[in-house]
Amino acid sequence: xxxxxxxxxxxxxxxxxxxxxxxxxxxxxxxxxxxxxxxxxxxxxxxxxxxxxxxxxxxxxxxxxxxxxxxxxxxxxxxxxxxxxxxxxxxxxxxxxxxxxxxxxxxxxxxxxxxxxxxxxxxxxxxxxxxxxxxxxxxxxxxxxxxxxxxxxxxxxxxxxxxxxxxxxxxxxxxxxxxxxxxxxxxxxxxxxxxxxxxxxxxxxxxxxxxxxxxxxxxxxxxxxxxxxxxxxxxxxxxxxxxxxxxxxxxxxxxxxxxxxxxxxxxxxxxxxxxxxxxxxxxxxxxxxxxxxxxxxxxxxxxxxxxxxxxxxxxxxxxxxxxx
Numbered sequence: 488x489x490x491x492x493x494x495x496x497x498x499x500x501x502x503x504x505x506x507x508x509x510x511x512x513x514x515x516x517x518x519x520x521x522x523x524x525x526x527x528x529x530x531x532x533x534x535x536x537x538x539x540x541x542x543x544x545x546x547x548x549x550x551x552x553x554x555x556x557x558x559x560x561x562x563x564x565x566x567x568x569x570x571x572x573x574x575x576x577x578x579x580x581x582x583x584x585x586x587x588x589x590x591x592x593x594x595x596x597x598x599x600x601x602x603x604x605x606x607x608x609x610x611x612x613x614x615x616x617x618x619x620x621x622x623x624x625x626x627x628x629x630x631x632x633x634x635x636x637x638x639x640x641x642x643x644x645x646x647x648x649x650x651x652x653x654x655x656x657x658x659x660x661x662x663x664x665x666x667x668x669x670x671x672x673x674x675x676x677x678x679x680x681x682x683x684x685x686x687x688x689x690x691x692x693x694x695x696x697x698x699x700x701x702x703x704x705x706x707x708x709x710x711x712x713x714x715x716x717x718x719x720x721x722x723x724x725x726x727x728x729x730x731x732x733x734x735x736x737x738x739x740x741x742x743x744x745x746x747x748x749x750x751x752x753x754x755x756x757x758x759x760x761x762x763x764x765x766x767x768x769x770x771x772x773x774x775x776x777x778x779x780x781x782x783x784x785x786x787x788x789x790x791x792x793x794x795x796x797x798x799x800x801x802x803x804x805x806x807x808x809x810x811x
Contacts, residue, residue, distance in 0.1 A: 543737035547750060548801035550761040555797045559584050561790040564604040564645075564772040566612075568627070569809040571780020573795075574612060576601045581612060581625055586781055594630040603645035603655065607668065608808040613653050615642040622655060622666055636666050636673065644685035647808050648692055656683040656697065663697060663706070677716035680704055684730045685772060689738055690805050696722070696740060698729040703740060703751065723751045723758050731773045733787060735802045743770035743789055748798060761798070768792040775804020784810070 565575035572583040574593070581601060583591040593612070601623075603615030612625040613635070622636040622645075635653075644656040651668040654676065663676040663683055682700035689696070695706040695714065702724035707715045723729065726744045733741045738753035746766050751758040764770065768791035776782030784803040789796045 542802055547737070547739060550750070550759060552748075552762040552801070553799050554762050554764060556765060557788070557795040557797055559795050560793065561795050562771075562792055563600075563602045563790075565788070565790055565795065566604050566606045566774060567777040567779060567782050567807065567809065568606050568610055569777070569779055570610075571782065573782065574604060574606055575790075576604060581614065581630075592630070593627060594625050594632055602643050605645045605647050605653070606807075606809055607647060607651050608649075609651075610809065613645060613647075613668075615639070615645050615655055617641050617643060622653065624668075635668075635671075644683065644698070646686045646688055646695075648688055649808075651808070654686060654688070654695065656680075656686055658682045658684055663695070672712075674712050675716075676714045677706055677718075679716050680718070682728065685732050687732050687734045687740075687805070689734065690736060696732050696734065698732040698742060700728045702726060703729060703732050703742065720755065722755065723749065726758070731770050731789075733773045733775060734805050735775070735800065736805060737802065739802075741773060741787055741800075743773060748773075748787070748789065761800075764789055764791065764796050764798075767794075775800075775807070777807035777810045779809065 559573060562576040565573060568574055572585045574581060574583050580595040581593040583593055600616055600618040601614035602617040605613050607613060610627050612627060614623045614625060616623060620637065620639040620642060621634050624633045624635050640657045640660050642655050642657050646654040653666045654663060656663050660678065661680045661683060662678040664673060665676060666673050680697060680699050684698045686695060686697040693708045697704045703722040704718040705720040707719045709715050722740055723742060726749060729742050729744060731742050740751040740753060742749055743764060746764045747760050748762040748764060749758045750761045770789055771792050773787055773789045776784050776786050776788060778784040785800050787798045787800050
């Protein structure tokens with residue numbers, strides 16, 4: 488993490504650490520190691536290429552983790568773009584912050600209450616407006632907005648699938664639905680959840696994890712456009728009503744209850760406390776960085792509807808739509 492005005496407070500006596508090496512489990516970045524054997528013998532070199540350690544074959548780094556506080560006055564939600572900007576809700580609109588740069592206003596009063604924010608693969612933005620019940624498309628370069636879906640009831644959480652399909656929650660209706668940016672089609676996932684809030688797809692996009700009033704519900708895909716509406720599992724049920732959920736490259740889940748961040752093991756074996764977030768407000772959104780600028784993919788960022796706190800996880804988050 489950076490110092491100066493970007494870091495307002497360091498807890499535990501040290502800033503978040505950046506691991507010396509990165510995991511190589513993901514297949515989105517092909518291995519670039521080359522065989523430098525220059526001997527002149529005619530035997531075939533059959534040694535396998537060293538692809539590094541697979542972090543998912545080892546136990547995850549244990550807590551407690553270091554926490555730093557980033558001096559940005561966030562509100563409900565935030566995300567990251569491909570140029571290292573933090574995109575977030577501010578003053579009723581969408582703004583962008585970056586270390587060493589002046590604050591940018593992307594869209595003033597974009598719908599009034601952009602409670603859900605996600606950056607698409609092309610750098611444009613989708614927002615959910617809880618006050619007027621819409622899904623909006625915000626053009627990053629101009630700040631102009633278009634309504635994609637209306638008549639939603641208090642929409643809140645938003646997640647992006649590869650191909651820029653948008654998933655969204657309506658807590659009071661117990662509903663999760665989707666909108667496809669490419670085709671304009673919409674569809675239902677489920678209407679059987681208790682207070683569904685933030686949500687995240689698994690790395691293979693075959694499962695959808697939703698923070699609910701009774702833990703994190705797991706929904707399973709049954710076809711390209713279809714999902715089993717009945718949860719196949721519930722994770723972290725002992726943690727009670729959860730608002731947030733995020734996932735790493737090994738499909739371990741993360742959430743914050745009160746001021747405690749938890750790792751929930753993807754194999755269903757339980758969960759562990761990971762970090763203590765400074766008190767003040769409540770956790771409304773968490774996201775791994777996208778690896779652009781200062782926002783590392785092995786750091787989990789949490790907004791308490793006041794400022795953002797950064798937690799060094801020691802394992803990368805799932806690939807973000809803007810990660811290269």
